[in-house]
Amino acid sequence: MVDSSFILSIDQSTVGTKVFLFDTNLSLVAKATKNHKQYYPMPGWVEHDPREIVKRMYEACREVLHNVPKDNVLAVSITNQRETVVVWDGSGKPLYNAVVWQCQRGKEICESLKNRGYDGIVRDKTGLLIDPYFSASKITWLVKNVKEVKEKLVEGDLYVGTIDSWLVWNLTKGKVHASDYSNASRTLLLNINTLKWDEELLDIFEISGIRLPALVDSDSVVGYTNLDGILPHAVPILGIMGDSSAALYGQLGFELGDTKATYGTGTSIMINVKDTKPRLKSGVLSVGWFQEGEVDFVAEGNIHSSGDTIKWLVEQMGLASSVEEIERLAVSVEDNDGIYLVPAFAGLGAPYWENDARALICGMSRRTNKSHIARAAIESIAYQVYDLFTALCEEAGVTPRELRADGGATKNTFLMQFQSDILNVPVAVNKFEDCSALGVALLAAKKMSLIDPRNFEAERVYYYPRMNEVDREKCIKGWKGAVQRAILKV
Helix, strand or coil: CCCCCEEEEEEECCCEEEEEEEECCCCEEEEEEEECCCECCCCCCCEECHHHHHHHHHHHHHHHCCCCCHHHEEEEEEEECCCCEEEECCCCCECCCEECCCCCCCHHHHHHHHHCCCHHHHHHHHCCCCCCCCCHHHHHHHHHHCHHHHHHHHHCCCEEEEHHHHHHHHHCCCCCCEEEHHHHCCCCCEECCCCEECHHHHHHCCCCCCECCEEECCCCEEEEECCCCCCCCCEEEEEEEEHHHHHHHHCCCCCCCCEEEEECCCEEEEEEEECCCCCCCCCEEEEEEEECCEEEEEEEEEECCCHHHHHHHHHCCCCCCCHHHHHHHHHCCCCCCCCEEECCECEECCCCCECCCCCEEECCCCCCCHHHHHHHHHHHHHHHHHHHHHHHHHHHCCCCCCEEEECHHHHCHHHHHHHHHHHCCCEEEECCCCHHHHHHHHHHHHHCCCCCHHHCCCCEEEECCCCCHHHHHHHHHHHHHHHHHHHHCC
16 A cells, blocks of 8 residues: 555546546556547537536546555646536536537537627736637537526526636535636636636627636635545645646746647647736737736637547447557558648637538548558648647747657657648657646645646657658648648638
8 A cells, every 4th residue: 555645636628537546756657548428419519417427437436546545645636628618506417418629519609709809808817719619619509508507697696717716616516616727728708918707808709797717826725525435535626727837837837938739629829928018920829827916817728529539430330449559550551641620520720710611531542441541630730739739839930949848649750750840840749648647746845835736747758850841841731731631621
């Protein structure tokens, strides 16, 4: 039995809940993963069951704590899928399924607001675009289309929050309704100039009267939990950040220009711009974290479909029996033979912001086989990162020395090498792939004076560019042509 003190880190992601148990040196002691069901009630719609998320969270917590002294847990930290919205009433009853960040049901609402000329004011206040990706239009849709949600709004009993808020509410048994600034800044309702919820934005989205969470610093104690009785006593909930911010923190991205990409269901690219607020076209400006009274802003863009593209090939197309087999197929051919796959299953996110784009495969000939398609799918991840990385760096006025990478897809050595080749910069892969969970644990450890993050060392594997410039430009040109086809739907 391990005899030490621990930080328990909850990483509630799009596909499931991962719980990590770290010791006070932030060495991993135990890990558990519990997936939850994905619901697709309409084309472009994605939902989760909020109750199942809480259930899976506790199951994973119970598993990682099974063989350790439970009274040695010092704190619980939370990182989470962002933009996803949960609505519930004062009793804690969910009023609808969680509307997931990928969900496009707010598209018409967003288009209406843009047509009415609100895009400029929303951009100035929030740093974001009016887009169904973010939380506000999802809330508007729920208020307009779900009778019970509308009724609770009228009664003043409509609680709304991102996933961090929903977890905190449940962990504290309804005592605390709170959200940290990194999550709040992804809702289209936080004014990043005042760092407060903005009444004008609530009016614009026609959701005034909703009960929004209290805004808390990323490193503040927001409440106490005994994990629904799993622990013998309550411990502080300390260290909350949205998953992308937490990954940058876990990647030790504390300096101006530090850049990371998290390869998950989608891919998030984030650049620390400190206290500057560059005006971005291809990406958005968010709060990275708020600690010790100071805010670090980040330039960011999100790619809708990365790991999800490979999952689609396995689960829906039956091209292979596993993600690992997709990589084996991809490396079995010398190149993509001119084939490009643009995974615009839910439109294209940054830097294109083309919600009407649709997925396509182009360039096929009679000799095309499934290995070429597997390779094109993996390459599509690297190409999308290239598009966003280059645009964000230019607009933020930074020249990163490297791209720090984390997430499940970093195990794919072909992808990481191809990424370095296409970017023409080194890619530094953190050996601990779950940097979001590490990031919030590191923040908690700092707050408890256990670790100075600036002295914390990360183990990395480096990939260096080796593609010649002619081939690189040819690949990029082919990709850009395919993207234009997806946008124009020719």
